[in-house]
């Protein structure tokens with residue numbers, strides 16, 4: 414078929430309907446696939462790639478790893494990425510809801526509704542849902558740590574087995590609580606590293622900083638002299654510059670034409686270096702981090718003095734070292750004074766997995782590090798993803814501490830109101846508003862089905878209780894029944910649900926507006942015009958706290 418034929422085909426009356434139907438169908442299929450993974454009792458998907466098998470029930474992970482051919486399904490998958498990027502959770506819900514909205518829309522289109530009417534109705538309904546969300550949300554006591562644990566537990570339930578989930582929730586909450594009081598971009602005070610080897614429960618939260626010397630440029634200087642493995646009660650200096658000869662002018666005065674000149678130059682150098690060494694020993698410094706390089710000879714001299722030297726420390730790590738040890742970076746060693754020297758309970762070099770690490774431990778540190786362990790790279794990656802998302806979610810929740818009941822409760826509350834609201838609107842749009850309410854109920858229905866409950870009975874009971882304004886009645890996934898789930902700690906940040914509704918509505922609206930697919934052939938870079946293989950740049954892209962660049966080469970923050 415020629416390009417022209419193709420265009421003719423998709424712009425004609427029949428072609429339009431076909432394209433729209435195919436687009437909608439693709440979104441629905443993706444969403445149906447993920448429905449069974451929703452919630453604490455959701456089942457895993459086995460993702461089989463070339464030579465790798467991954468078991469997960471995390472929607473974001475699944476769509477990230479899937480080879481998605483259909484452009485429409487890719488748009489829906491992108492919603493999941495956006496969702497987990499914004500709030501670190503809710504990707505499956507967003508896809509399931511988007512698919513349900515498309516499914517409802519497809520019946521309406523079959524009945525002769527114009528896509529614009531459907532989209533307008535959906536927008537009206539989503540706006541209404543936003544208002545209801547404010548009404549049913551509540552503000553918990555900010556100092557009640559158990560709220561944070563519940564928020565995290567609800568968010569990560571089902572992503573892993575129960576024991577590991579509980580362990581990781583606790584770790585994430587402790588990491589966040591440790592930096593909660595700090596000002597500014599507090600997530601930069603949390604460093605997260607994943608290292609393959611050991612079990613998940615070997616993971617630890619430590620006060621101080623963990624530097625991966627392979628991933629970071631920070632490295633231990635190679636020297637002939639033996640260097641200590643561990644320095645206890647360390648005095649730490651940080652130099653924000655290179656440690657080489659500071660006055661090249663003095664050296665260049667020598668012509669080096671005779672041996673005497675060379676010797677004089679060396680003597681000069683040695684003298685300069687002696688001053689550096691003395692500056693350090695005057696303040697009893699035993700660990701030195703240098704932002705740039707350290708001259709060979711100086712390294713050896715320092716090693717002989719028993720000083721542990723790390724060079725090429727990254728700028729962000731310099732800031733973290735400041736927070737961890739209280740050291741104030743100096744530009745030159747001559748500028749070192751008592752106030753600029755920091756301290757640490759211990760600085761040690763350790764080998765973990767295949768990597769070499771420097772661990773700076775200090776109980777008064779305002780920098781904390783999470784060191785995640787796990788049997789394989791895959792386990793560690795998945796664990797890292799969970800903890801990163803959880804800490805991001807907590808930060809977000811702390812900024813907007815409004816809660817809603819999970820387990821589908823909030824969706825039923827929204828649906829109940831939106832349906833009533835739709836009935837009050839007199840025009841055709843009302844039908845789409847009510848369809849939106851039906852789509853929202855897909856969430857509790859899926860949760861009920863996954864928990865082994867009868868989906869229809871469950872929905873009827875949920876509707877009945879919500880009709881009496883019991884807005885926190887939902888599916889209790891663990892006990893397997895319909896109950897006030899907020900009593901059981903199944904609570905979620907209101908903003909998370911707000912984003913789920915908004916993202917799903919956007920995706921559905923986007924796809925419903927498509928009335929033709931025009932194949933343009935492969936794009937120049939051969940990627941088909943869509944970078945679906947990109948790194949996990951979602952969560953918190955743009956900056957606040959960094960994780961180990963192995964698994965997640967992005968900086969995250971809000």
Ligand code: ADP
Pocket residue numbers: 450451452453455470471472473502503504505506507566567568569570571818819820821856860888889890891898903905
């Ligand atoms: P998502 O990617 O959307 O976060 P999940 O698989 O994590 O998907 O499922 C989230 C849903 O599971 C939310 O609706 C949440 O309220 C619900 N949920 C979490 N824990 C429970 C629980 N113990 N009982 C019932 N529902 C729960």
Ligand code: MG
Pocket residue numbers: 502503504567568569570
């Ligand atoms: Mg979740």
